[in-house]
Amino acid sequence: MERLYRRKVPPREVVTPELARQLAEISREVNRQVGVLVNRSGAVTHVIVGDAKGLLIPELPRERGARGRLKGLRLIHTTWTTVP
Numbered sequence: 001m002e003r004l005y006r007r008k009v010p011p012r013e014v015v016t017p018e019l020a021r022q023l024a025e026i027s028r029e030v031n032r033q034v035g036v037l038v039n040r041s042g043a044v045t046h047v048i049v050g051d052a053k054g055l056l057i058p059e060l061p062r063e064r065g066a067r068g069r070l071k072g073l074r075l076i077h078t079t080w081t082t083v084p
Contacts, residue, residue, distance in 0.1 A: 001026060001046055009042040015076045018083075027078035035077025045073065052080050 007019050014029050019036070022069075027034045033050040037057070055077055 001049075004036055004047045005044050007036075007044050009038050009044075009076075011040065011042050014074070019076065022077065023078050029079055030078065033078050033080045036073055037073045040072035049076070051079075052073055 004019075004022065005009070007022070009016055009019060023034050023036065030032070030049065033055050035048045035050070035055050036044045037046040037048070038040065040043050046058060048057065050056060055075075060071060060073070
């Protein structure tokens with residue numbers, strides 16, 4: 001999972017196929033939802049592991065970079081369901 005922090009997503013893409021594949025593999029291995037928060041420059045800032053029901057996004061700093069701008073983070077995550 002630590003390798004996820006080294007991933008970069010080009011700013012004009014939502015997710016790369018490699019990152020999506022890696023998230024899916026990790027999610028399958030741990031039987032949990034897994035997500036990453038990616039900033040505007042495409043760097044992974046947080047790796048989040050949830051449970052079967054969802055993810056809990058950690059407390060994020062309240063300040064913004066510039067007045068009127070949002071945090072610029074996007075959440076990319078898997079969902080997990082068990083197959084009987």
